[in-house]
Amino acid sequence: MTTAALPNNSIPDRSFWQRNQQTWAPWLFLAPAILFFAFYVIFPVFQSFNLSLYEWDGLGEAEYIGLRNYEDLYYEFIDRDAFYTSLKNNIIWLVMYLLAIPAGLFIALFLNQTVTGIRLYKSLFFFPFVISQVVVGLVFTWFYDPAFGILNVVLGWVGLGPVNILGNEYTVTYGIILAGLWPQTAYCMILYLTGLNAVNPEQIEAGRLDGAKGWRMLWHVVLPQLKPATFIAFVVTIIGALRSFDLISIMTGGGPFGSSRVLAYYMFEVALSEYGFRMGYGAAIAVVLFAIMMVFICYFLWSMYREERR
Structure with missing residues (x-):
């Protein structure tokens, strides 16, 4: 019987x-x-670019001035004024902050081993990541203190005089960067630890059979599998270096004599502090900082895209 x-x-x-x-x-x-x-x-982002074309104190009526704020930034750079110092310090931050990536990688490689007390080591290296940047700044301010800081106590043991790291315009930026590297290295370490958990053990065994070990194993077998973690570490570290603000605010307030300023802190100063609430000028600094960030981020995105296509 069939059904219709x-x-x-x-x-x-x-x-x-x-x-x-x-x-x-x-x-x-x-x-x-x-x-x-x-x-x-x-x-x-678009609102900041629009605001950078105006002269505005944050309260009264905004006056359209075109690209005059950018012209003022250019002349400050030529005259090696505050903008030049801030941009130079940002470049120093960017170069030195990248040290957190190889440091985090080698710490992750160590913590990935099976050794006695590895959980204690992981906790000690993970600790800087969970504390606030404000706490990091205060700890290193006390550490550098020329009167009672641990650094100068240790230098006194070897017969060296007290060193005022944060009071010297030639060393202050490097002292703050060292404080920032402490938690940033811990963050990169966490990224690489996560990436090491996803490394293919079959490729490791194949490399050992081919005679790869030590640096050759790391360079040819492990690092290619850590490219996603490396990409994230580069992007986050570059953004962290370019937008550095909290440590500078806590440790020096931009001093001495403005020598530790970076673009983010200088933007705060001109827009909301002693420079007369120049909102448009601060927005122009923000646009320059955003453009620098986008150059690096687009470069790494393009590099990753080419690698994926290959």
């Missing part, structure tokens, strides 16, 4: 949502995050 086929008009039509559920469902889940990102990140 149902007429086409007896099959109910599916709704638009039923037909496109798999396509639209991910976007609906992402919609809140996209809206927040657009409202709190994308929109302020």
Whole structure:
């Protein structure tokens, strides 16, 4: 006995949502995050660029001045004034902050071993990552103190006089960067520890059979598998170096004589501090800082894209 086929008009039509559920469902889940990102990140970027074209004290009426704020920044750079010092210090931060990446890698390689007391070692190296930058700044301020700081106590044991790291315009930037490297190295270490857990053991064994060990094993087998972790470490470290603010504010306040300023702190000074609430000028500094960040981030994104295509 055969059953007659149902007429086409007896099959109910599916709704638009039923037909496109798999396509639209991910976007609906992402919609809140996209809206927040657009409202709190994308929109302020364009708003800052627009504000940089005005002279505004934050209270009165804004006056359109075109690119005059950028011209003032250019002349400050030529005259080696505050903007030049801030940009130079940011470059020093950027170069020295990258030391956190190899340091974090080698610490992660050590902590990835099976040795006695490894949990204690992991806790000690992880500790700087969980404490506040304000606490880090205060700890290193006491550490560098020329009167009772541990650094000068140790130098006194070997017959060296007290050194005022934060009071010397030639050493203050390096002292603050060293304080920042402490938690940043811990962050890179965590990234590499996560990446090492995903390393393919079969490739390690194949490398050993081919005679690779030590540096050759690390360079040819391990590091290629850690490229995603390295990419994230580079991006986060570069952004952290370029937007450094809290340690400078806590440890020196931009001193001595403005020698430890960076662009983020100088932006704060001209917009909200002693320079007369020049909101447009501060926004121009923010645009320059954003442009520098985008150059590095776009370069690393393009490099990763080329590697994926290969």
